[in-house]
Amino acid sequence: MLSFIQVTAQSVKDSAFRIMMVNVHFSGQLPFGDLAKRYGADLGASGSFMCKTKHNFLLSTEVSYFFGRNIREDPLKNYKVGDGHQLTDNEGYPADLRLTERGWNIYANAGYMFTKLGHNPNSGLMVTAGIGWMQHKIKFYDANKKVAAVYGNLKKGYDRLSGGFALSQYIGYQYLSNNRLANFNFGFEFYEGFTQSLRGFNYDTGLPDTKRRFDVMIGVRLAWTLPLYKRIKDFYYN
Numbered sequence: 001m002l003s004f005i006q007v008t009a010q011s012v013k014d015s016a017f018r019i020m021m022v023n024v025h026f027s028g029q030l031p032f033g034d035l036a037k038r039y040g041a042d043l044g045a046s047g048s049f050m051c052k053t054k055h056n057f058l059l060s061t062e063v064s065y066f067f068g069r070n071i072r073e074d075p076l077k078n079y080k081v082g083d084g085h086q087l088t089d090n091e092g093y094p095a096d097l098r099l100t101e102r103g104w105n106i107y108a109n110a111g112y113m114f115t116k117l118g119h120n121p122n123s124g125l126m127v128t129a130g131i132g133w134m135q136h137k138i139k140f141y142d143a144n145k146k147v148a149a150v151y152g153n154l155k156k157g158y159d160r161l162s163g164g165f166a167l168s169q170y171i172g173y174q175y176l177s178n179n180r181l182a183n184f185n186f187g188f189e190f191y192e193g194f195t196q197s198l199r200g201f202n203y204d205t206g207l208p209d210t211k212r213r214f215d216v217m218i219g220v221r222l223a224w225t226l227p228l229y230k231r232i233k234d235f236y237y238n
Contacts, residue, residue, distance in 0.1 A: 012229075013178040016121040020228040021050045027189060029066060029219030035136075035193075036216075038160065039101045040070025044219060046105075058111040058128055062168070066217070068101040071138060075158040075204050079149060089146035096143035097150065103136030105191060107168045120178055126185065128170045134193030134215060135163035149203075157203030162213060164195035176227055183225040191217040 027044040030036075046064030053059075076097075080087045089095040111128030118124030137159045140150040150158060172187015193216075197209035 011178075012122050012176050012180065013120040016054055016056060016115060018054050018230070019052045019122060019176070021052065021183075022226040022228070023048045023050060023185065023223045024226075025064070025221050025223040027064075027219040027221040029189075029217045032216035032218065033192075034213040034215050036072075038071070038073040038138075039068055039136075040072060042066050042068030042070070042101055042217075044221075048109075048223075052113060052122070056113040056115055056124075058109070058113055058126060060109045060111075060128065060130075062105070062107045062109060062130070062132075064105045066101070066103045066105070066136075069098075071099040071101060073138075073160065074099070075138065075160060075202065076149060078204050087147070089144065090148050091146060093146075095147050097147050098141040098143070100139045100141065101136065102139045103134070105132060105134050105166065105168070107132030107166070109168060109170070111170075113174060118174075120176065123174055123176045126170070126172055126174045126187075128168075130168040132166055132168060133163065134166035134191060134195055135161070135198075136195075136215070137161040154203070156199060157201075159199070160202070160209075161198045162195045162215070163198050164193055164213070166191060166193040166195075166215075168192075170221070172221065174225070176225070180227070180229070183227055184223060185225060186222045187220075189217075189219045189221045191215075 025046040044066040048060050048062040050060035087095045107130040109128040109130030113124050113126045115124035140155050169190040172185050174185040176183050195213045201208040
């Protein structure tokens with residue numbers, strides 16, 4: 001006769017087992033290579049879905065969005081007056097036009113977790129590498145909508161939209177608490193994009209942009225982790 005059924009979660013501190021994890025990341029990044037000629041430091045927000053196997057191999061997909069206000073390459077500099085510092089609108093008044101950086105990445109990653117360096121068999125130093133796509137552009141915000149050069153689709157001639165094949169690497173520490181209440185990871189992220197212009201040509205130069213770019217980002221990441229623990233059932237009989 002069945003007396004009762006007890007449902008318990010697998011113990012993180014006792015043994016390694018397969019865990020599905022959802023991560024929400026926040027990061028600060030510095031550009032290098034060709035990317036540093038166009039943008040300055042930026043911020044990033046991303047999410048990933050990761051599977052850690054019983055043998056501590058890691059598989060994940062990641063989507064990230066990065067943004068910033070430090071624009072170093074000004075595609076409208078030829079239209080500025082007053083020693084090249086002031087852009088005027090259609091009526092000849094100073095324009096309220098703001099330039100910002102917008103970009104995104106998507107990657108498939110694989111790696112390994114070194115749990116001997118962790119505080120339990122499901123935590124430790126994690127190292128991953130992946131392949132995917134990097135894309136970025138200059139975003140224009142015309143507050144008064146009075147700058148003809150960036151009205152509607154015309155802005156595509158100036159936004160420097162670029163994209164291409166990219167690589168990613170991450171090294172950090174994954175912490176899964178024994179009581180399952182505090183779960184996070186932190187570390188360093190690296191991205192290398194082999195990009196090029198996705199526009200036909202740039203309106204300000206009147207020339208096609210055929211340059212091959214090498215865009216690099218290095219950042220510090222902090223992530224909140226939601227582990228999806230598998231639950232097991234223990235049956236007790238008389």
